[in-house]
Amino acid sequence: PRIDSDFILFDEAQDSDGVMLQILARQTHAQIIYVGDPYQQIYEWRGALNAMSQIDAPELALTESFRFGALFATLASRLLQLLGERTPLRGQPGIGSIISDDPAIAPPVDAILCRKNVSAIWHLAAGIEAGHRPSIRM
Incomplete structure (x- = not known):
């Protein structure tokens, strides 16, 4: 198909697939901007391709996060x-x-990053016990 646009912004390009890459390759009339982070490629197990490594384009690194300190x-x-x-x-x-790697430390926090499922469940139970309304995001 032909995407009738002058510009195409392709987000999460690190988890694209061959079909999307073929479609984008045929859009020679449009400027294509690939946005992705190869360190966040999480769907390789299902055949996802890192489009960032498939294209020949200048790279601009975004280095500032608004999610953490x-x-x-x-x-x-x-x-x-x-x-x-x-x-x-x-x-x-x-x-x-x-x-901290000490689960007994429970400062007031908005988010807790856990490496293991057992840690996530422990923090969930501790939050419920403390009267909070915690949830798990994966």
Whole structure:
């Protein structure tokens, strides 16, 4: 099909599929902007392709997150550096972050990032017990 547009913004390009890439490749009349993060590719198990590695285009790295503070940005930058990333992340100075592996520490928080399902269930139960209305997002 021909997409009747001058510009196409293709988001989550790290989890695209071959059909979408073929359709986009045929849109020679339009400027195509691919947006994606290869470190967030989560559907490779079902055959998703990282369109970012399939195209020949200049790369612009977005390095500032509005979702977490400086402490998480520092930790994430260290982890991404191990994967070969050279550009560090920046967090928001107004967002406080606490990194702890002690589940007994229960400061007032808006979100808790868990590595294991058992930790998520523990925090869910602790939140309910404390009278909060917690939920789990995966």
